[in-house]
Amino acid sequence: MRRVAITGAGTINPLGHSVPATLEAMREGRCGIGPLEIRDVDRLAVRIGGQVRDFAAEAHFNRQQLALYDRFTQFTLIAAREAIAQAGLDFAGELAARSGVVLGTAGGGVGTWDENYRHVYEEGKNRVHPFVVPKLMNNAAASHVAMEYNLKGPSFTVSTACASSNHAMAQAFQMVRLGMSRVMVTGGSESMLCFGGVKAWEGLRVMSRDACRPFSANRNGMVQGEGAGVFVFEDMEHAQSRGAEILAEVAGFAMSSDAADIVMPSKQGAARAMAGALRDGGIDPATVGYINAHGTGTLANDKTECAAVADVFGAHADRLMISSTKSMHGHLIGGTGAVELLSCIMAVRDGVVAPTIGYEEPDPECALDVVPNAAREAEIEVALSNAFAFGGLNAVLALRHI
Known part of the structure; x- marks a missing residue:
């Protein structure tokens, strides 16, 4: 099997x-969290x-594009632009035919849904824009990235709730590793912060009204x-042959299903x-130095995740660092x-471990080194990125220092 390098990264997010x-x-x-x-x-x-504050879509896209791009697609294209520019790739000929895009999103064009439901049900309109369906469909972002960069290989979208991006990146990794594709553009995006999107999540009664405090007792x-976060996964030999900067190596992945409960981890x-x-x-x-935790800040997830880490790593669990950038x-x-994979790249490439901010009180059920409140310098050989979704769908990626 081929080794897989990350040669480009792009993002736009609250930070x-x-x-x-x-x-x-x-x-x-x-902290990028504030009043809505x-x-x-x-x-x-x-x-x-x-x-995402101080964002003007008109500065990035023309009127015709905005008619087709939901906010989640806009974020994806901005992140893809940065990632592909860093990778320095021009997709033409055979490379275009052997390169694709796999992206994750849970809801797709939630803002478009919300806006058009208002038009029909609240304002009584009988017609919507003819491009509503192409704008809101979950695969819109992947399709527009493929069209923008001439990516003619495998291209699709993965939707597995909170594990969507990790599942998407795992599929992209496997395609490059098995030689199915030479380059894959991968990652994910979401934009649910509209009235309907937030109101739906309120119904689950898992939302904080003041702050996200992963692993803290309170x-x-x-x-x-x-x-959004977007990356270029590339065949290692291909990347090295063209002298590309390699940010990290994707070393392994796994997926599992709890097959137990739709919401409880x-x-x-x-x-x-x-x-x-x-x-x-x-x-x-013993070579794993850092885990970017799923770390949602809910009572159930955080203690369950810490218990799982302790089971997998045994005595080494006390020596590794685990933080949640969701804070x-x-x-x-x-x-x-x-977006969280960026913290793993920072750990293995730059030797900086992102903190869990907002940590106030130790929880005996989360008694690991959660890197409270301040980043830490450390040499990290291997980092894991955890994603555990509603529906009991889990996906974990491993990055290695190169």
Whole structure:
């Protein structure tokens, strides 16, 4: 099997409109969560979120494009532009035919749904824009990236709730590793911060009204975010032959299903995914220095995830670092794994471990090194990125220093 390099990264999220800005915010432990600025916010019980601020779509896209691009697609194209520019690839000829795009999203064009439901049910309109369906469909972002960059190989969208991006990146990794594709553009995006999107999540009663405090004893729920993360996964030999900068190596992955409950997490399912990623990559557990946790800030997830880490790593669990960057950017739902992979790249490439901010009180059921409140410098050989979704769908990626 072929080795797989990451040669490009791009993002737009509540912490920054680029990778350098995002990593700087992570290093400084900044919080991108604040009061929501959306229509009818006064009708919501939850009024905070990780919004992408100071974003003007008109500065990036023309009127014809905006008629086709939901906000989640806009975020994806901006992140893809940064990632592909960094990779320095021009997709033409055979390379175009052997390159594709796999992206994750849970909801797709939620803002478009919300807006057009208002038109029909609230305002009584009998017609909607003819491009509503192409704008809201979950595969819109993947299709527009493929068209923009001439990616003619395997292209599709994965939708597995909060694990969507990790599942998408796992599929992209496998395609490059098996020689099916030479390059894959992959990651994910989400934009659910509209009235309907937040109101739906309120119904689950897992949302915090004040802050996201993963692993802290006084945590009281998750906070929604929005944004995108996109990466270029490339055949290692191909990347090296053209002198590309390699950010990290994708070393292994695994997926599992709890097959137990639609919303409650399972320690066994999470443990199988982490152990499987180590096994797939031939990774000695003792070489893992950092885990970017799913770490939602809910009572159930955090203690279950810590128990799973303890089961997989045994005595080494006390020596590795585990943090949740959701404390800074919120939970990007289907896009969350993509933005969080940036913290794993920062750990293995730059030797900086992102913190879990908002940590206030130790929880005996989360008694691991959660890197509270301040980033830490450390040499990290291997990092894991965890994603555990509603529906009991788990996906874990392993990155290695190169």
